[in-house]
Amino acid sequence: MRYIGEEFAFRGVIATALGRYGTQVSVVGSAVIFALAHGINLALIPAIVVGATNGLLLVRTKSVWPGVIVHAVNNGMATVVSMLFGRAAPALRPERGPRERRSARCRREGSPVRWPSGLAASRQPGRGLVS
Known part of the structure; x- marks a missing residue:
């Protein structure tokens, strides 16, 4: 229900305030800020x-509703699409670099992950942070 507050803020307040400039x-101003x-x-x-x-709907109807x-329809469609097709299409997912691939492999295999401070975090039971 955040969209109601967003519309009242961006269209009800910002677009109305920018209306004095045309x-x-x-x-355009309220759309870019939004x-x-x-x-x-x-x-x-x-x-x-x-x-x-x-913004155009506000100008034509003189109402935020x-x-x-x-x-609400846009947010609902985005939710349905993401549920049906996953978070992002494979072409839109950011490519993992060598460091991220190594970290993911280490977490998956339970190997210690080395941090810059020289500490290692392990997922093995009974082991916490070790030098």
Whole structure:
């Protein structure tokens, strides 16, 4: 239900405040701020599109509620897609480097993992941190 608060914040407050500079500034400005608040990641472009769509809905309907519905449907679709197809498609998963592959192998095999401080953490029962 976070989307309700987000829509009231980004469309109800920010877009309305930016409205004094014109409709385009209001829609684009609130969409970009909305997207950046969601992080610089794979969701950036879709967040800009959803933010701009909801900004236009605010301008046309003079209500935040249509944007709340769009936001809820978008979040619901993202949840269903991630449940059906996993967290990310294989092409979108970050490639593991040699250090990450070694750490994953060590954790899987129960081998000690060396940390920069010279300590090793082991997953073997009865063993904690050892030098």
